[in-house]
Amino acid sequence: MRLRSLPLRLLPLPLLLILAACGQQAGGPGGAGGPPPVSVAPAVQREVQATEPFVARLEAPDTVDVRARVAGTVEAVRFKEGQVVRKGEPLFQLDARAFRAEVARAEAQVAALKTQSELSRSELARAEKLVASQAVSAQEVDQLRSAARQAEAQLRAAESGLVQAKLNVEYASITAPVTGRTSRAAATVGNLVGVGEPVLTTLVSSDRVYAYFDVSERTYLQSLQKAKGAVPVSLGLDNETGYPHTGKLDFVDNRLNPATGTIRARAVFDNREGRFTPGLSARLLLASSERAPAVLISERAITTDQTRKIVLVVGANNIVEPREVKPGALIDGLRVVEGLKAGELVIVDGLQRANPGAPVTPQVLKTDEAGHPMPAAPAASK
Known part of the structure; x- marks a missing residue:
C-alpha cells in the first residue's frame, strides 16, 4: 500500500517493471479500464548547427602593473583614478633634479674625455711621422698608441654613463605602457617610491x-x-x-x-x-x-532515473520501453539526444501513467514545422 501511494515516476525502474507485470497478471493487459492514455510525439531528425x-x-x-624604474619622490599624479589613458600619456612625475644634475656631470665628463682622446690621437699621429727619421723610438710610439686607445675607451664609458643619466631623467616621468583604464593610485604626492615597489597603479x-x-x-x-x-x-x-x-x-x-x-x-x-x-x-x-543531422525531441519527454536520463518510447503492441539517452544542445526549444531513432514515438504527456513494460493507449500529437508537439484537440462533447 505504501508503494502505491508514491508517484510511479519516483520509483526505481526495476520496481516499476515488477509492478507492471503484477498488474498484467491480476487484471489483464489494461486492467478494468484498459491501458492508460498517453500523448506521444515522433522524434524528428533535422540538419542542425548545434x-x-x-x-x-x-x-x-x-593587464600591466605600473612600477617605478628609478627611486624618487612623487611630485605629481597626472591621472584620475579609473580614467582611460592612451599609451604614452603621463601617469606620475618623480623628482628628477638629481637625475638632471647627473646628466650635467656626465656631459662635462664626456667633453673632457673627448678633448683628451683628440690630444692622444694628435700626439700619436706626430710620433708616427717621426719614427721613420728615428726622431722617436718605437717604444714611445707604442706607448702613445696605447694611451690613445685608453682615452677612446674612457670616452665610450663616459658616453654610456651619459645615456644612462638621460634615461633616468626620462624614467622619472612614468607614462602609460598601454592604452587602458587605470586603477587606484597607490602613491600620492610626497611619497618616496623605490625601484619596482610599490605597484603604483594597474592598467587594463x-x-x-x-x-x-x-x-x-x-x-x-x-x-x-x-x-x-x-x-x-x-x-x-x-x-x-x-x-x-x-x-x-x-x-x-x-x-x-x-x-x-x-x-x-x-x-x-x-x-x-x-x-x-x-x-x-x-x-x-x-x-x-x-551542420549535421541530429535527432530532436521535446524537452519535457526527458526524465531522470537515478543518474541516467531516460525517455519512455511506445514500441510494438503499444508497450512502454524505457530508453537511456544522452541529451545534447537545446535548439529552438527541442533537445538534441543520442539513443533514439527518427520516427520513434516518445511519450511527452502522461508520463505518470506510463509504466515500463506495460501497455498504453497512445495518442499521436501533430507537430509543427520545427517538430514541436502541438496540444491535442479537445474531445467533442456528446
Whole structure:
C-alpha cells in the first residue's frame, strides 16, 4: 500500500517493471479500464548547427602593473583614478633634479674625455711621422698608441654613463605602457617610491575583452578540432537576457588537461563601448562550425532515473520501453539526444501513467514545422 501511494515516476525502474507485470497478471493487459492514455510525439531528425552553453570569465588582453624604474619622490599624479589613458600619456612625475644634475656631470665628463682622446690621437699621429727619421723610438710610439686607445675607451664609458643619466631623467616621468583604464593610485604626492615597489597603479586594456572557458573533449573533437575559420560565439551577462553580444573564437589551447578532461578556449569581443569589465562571469553560446543531422525531441519527454536520463518510447503492441539517452544542445526549444531513432514515438504527456513494460493507449500529437508537439484537440462533447 505504501508503494502505491508514491508517484510511479519516483520509483526505481526495476520496481516499476515488477509492478507492471503484477498488474498484467491480476487484471489483464489494461486492467478494468484498459491501458492508460498517453500523448506521444515522433522524434524528428533535422540538419542542425548545434550550440552548447558555457560559463566564462572575462579578462583583459593587456593587464600591466605600473612600477617605478628609478627611486624618487612623487611630485605629481597626472591621472584620475579609473580614467582611460592612451599609451604614452603621463601617469606620475618623480623628482628628477638629481637625475638632471647627473646628466650635467656626465656631459662635462664626456667633453673632457673627448678633448683628451683628440690630444692622444694628435700626439700619436706626430710620433708616427717621426719614427721613420728615428726622431722617436718605437717604444714611445707604442706607448702613445696605447694611451690613445685608453682615452677612446674612457670616452665610450663616459658616453654610456651619459645615456644612462638621460634615461633616468626620462624614467622619472612614468607614462602609460598601454592604452587602458587605470586603477587606484597607490602613491600620492610626497611619497618616496623605490625601484619596482610599490605597484603604483594597474592598467587594463579596454578596447577588447577575452572570455576564457573550458571545453569538454567531446565538444572539442566535434566542433573545434576541424573548425575552419572563425567559430561564432555569443555572450550574455548576468543582467541580460539571452546572448546579445557576438564575438569569435580566436584561441584553443595546445593540449587537453587530463585531470579535468577539458581544454581551455578563448573568445574575443569588441569592448570599445566599455560594456565589459574584466573579472566578470558571463554566459557563452558556442556554435558548431558545421551542420549535421541530429535527432530532436521535446524537452519535457526527458526524465531522470537515478543518474541516467531516460525517455519512455511506445514500441510494438503499444508497450512502454524505457530508453537511456544522452541529451545534447537545446535548439529552438527541442533537445538534441543520442539513443533514439527518427520516427520513434516518445511519450511527452502522461508520463505518470506510463509504466515500463506495460501497455498504453497512445495518442499521436501533430507537430509543427520545427517538430514541436502541438496540444491535442479537445474531445467533442456528446
